[in-house]
Amino acid sequence: MLKYMLLLVCVMLWVYLLTVLKRAKNGAFYFLAGSAGVFIFLLFMSKPYGIWLFATAMTWSVGLVGHATGFFTTFYFTHVIQVVVDHHISLFVIDYECSGIIESTAFIGLIAFYPIYSIKRRFVLGILGILWFFIANIVRLSMVAIMIYLFGDNVFYLAHAILGRLLFYGLAILLYYLVFTKGQLVNRIFKKIG
Template structure:
């Protein structure tokens, strides 16, 4: 049990670091101050500033785990395809989650503190879930109807060689 808690703690720390990459990008663009160790983003604006906490719930880890579990137990793919789609999905979900955080920060920065609920709970979630549904469609539905992303990737690699 102790080993499991160490792995869980290390995983949550990694999530915090990856989630903070989006905020670090915003920091480099001089939009928000960034408190790395605490996982806090101080979003300044013309009205009332907002302090946003980035924790494991903001990381997309639940959606990532659900996607990987579906890929692993999806009976239509061979082992190499499952690994490819799992890695592709993890990177894709991470990228769209970073995009979601950037959109929320930009909306709150330019729209004021009163736009936080709209930006985080409506626009951010809508953007994230629409793009996740697009991933699910491409991996589980479209790939069964036409050539899958994996097969196109393999063909592209062979043509390049």
């Protein structure tokens, strides 16, 4: 109960800070404070159910790739990916970091206060961003499992910590570049779509 009271007080202070920054017409600090507040609030509220939901959906989706390739299987209620090669079992767990929830909440926090887009476009871009991170994470985790299947356990660190992250964050940078750097281009695309 105390935790939720503290959260309520923090949210009230955050909203007050946003109103002060808005009245002061300080757009940069308004954006930073607003984005950071949404990010922290979403992370706080995601425990434990949001994390479980993201990890379950991620495990199930990666399992579709495993089923299609036959290289690995997943157990989505326990968030485990299993790779079996020559009677040797490799297991890895999709946890908080691997679920993609941190990157998704960071993107939602940033897009929620990005001033170039209307509220409707921010909402659409937020949904598209979550889907982008979700698919990028599926590709990353599938690549890790496939590399373990093809090259054995000894490539886990290389596949997960180096190549997988390079792939995932490369796709994340592409999304950020398109959404935050090419805002005018995205607005024109939205106008054409309607």
